[in-house]
Amino acid sequence: MAQSRYWTNEAGFVHVTRSSGSNFQSNPTNIGVESELYTRFDEDNNKDTQIEDWFAEAIDGPATKIIEHFINPANVRRKAFRGDPVKARTVHALGFRVNPYVDEIALPLDIRVATAQYISALLVRHPKYLTKLVAFHQKHESSARNARERALDNMLTLYGQYTERITSAVVMITRRVDENEYIYADGGLHVQEPWQHESGVPFDIHAPLTPDLALQVLPIPFSLDLDRAMIMEATNQGVARQNRIVLGVAERFVFSRQPPPIKFIIDNFGKPAPRNIGYRIVNGRLETSFDPTRQ
Numbered sequence: 001m002a003q004s005r006y007w008t009n010e011a012g013f014v015h016v017t018r019s020s021g022s023n024f025q026s027n028p029t030n031i032g033v034e035s036e037l038y039t040r041f042d043e044d045n046n047k048d049t050q051i052e053d054w055f056a057e058a059i060d061g062p063a064t065k066i067i068e069h070f071i072n073p074a075n076v077r078r079k080a081f082r083g084d085p086v087k088a089r090t091v092h093a094l095g096f097r098v099n100p101y102v103d104e105i106a107l108p109l110d111i112r113v114a115t116a117q118y119i120s121a122l123l124v125r126h127p128k129y130l131t132k133l134v135a136f137h138q139k140h141e142s143s144a145r146n147a148r149e150r151a152l153d154n155m156l157t158l159y160g161q162y163t164e165r166i167t168s169a170v171v172m173i174t175r176r177v178d179e180n181e182y183i184y185a186d187g188g189l190h191v192q193e194p195w196q197h198e199s200g201v202p203f204d205i206h207a208p209l210t211p212d213l214a215l216q217v218l219p220i221p222f223s224l225d226l227d228r229a230m231i232m233e234a235t236n237q238g239v240a241r242q243n244r245i246v247l248g249v250a251e252r253f254v255f256s257r258q259p260p261p262i263k264f265i266i267d268n269f270g271k272p273a274p275r276n277i278g279y280r281i282v283n284g285r286l287e288t289s290f291d292p293t294r295q
Helices: 050-070 085-093 109-124 127-138 144-167 236-248 262-268
Strands: 014-017 023-026 076-080 101-106 170-176 190-192 203-210 213-218 228-234 254-256 277-282 285-290
Touching: 050 109, 050 203, 050 213, 109 127, 109 144, 109 203, 109 213, 127 144, 170 236, 190 203, 190 236, 203 236, 228 236, 236 262
Parallel strands: 170 228
Antiparallel strands: 014 023, 014 254, 076 101, 101 228, 170 213, 203 213, 277 285
């Protein structure tokens, strides 16, 4: 869990919940992580931890930088806004407040790059991702060791490609305004596989940054305002909808700062969130639709 200090309660613990609803509190440093997952071994079984060390820098460093930037009110600009009433109803149905203003946060190049690096690292460093790459290369390599080496090389290549694409993608910040907090799970990020959309960027990524703040990557093929990101205020309904995305990819554990919503976790653990949001590009602009019957 990157930047775990944001996820701990006043006692310095995080709540850990299983699919059954049983839960316990733990120091984040005690939460199990698969060891030597990205360690290279040569023919004499000597270890090379360069990738492990690099991932620690690629995730923890950017996470600190972007979170501190996003929570700093000095980086936020507010302007008056009068939206389309029809679109406002859709926004409200999605669980966001409709305000007579829009808050935007400055997104200079260094923050955009750091954000892209952080999201890309979370995408490719998950054990499931590496397992998928290894399985692919086993079809073409003579040994398990060679397949793993090729998979690690491919993982780093994809990290670079994802970083490049996300750097030029449109992002949105969602901020909770009610009691519900964002949760985090061990299943990693949920994302529709890149390259399957005309925009050419991964999209509909929900990345919880802290219990109070989350980041979305949007499927917009181009934009003239990449130097800023819109901030949306999420109600309990909106946070719950986003938390279902996280629970849909949970495998063993769900993490939360506040006491966990047990029934909500049991009901949605490991169940894909309903696909009730649709996107399409019309005249170069993103249009969003919402089907409330698919809940």
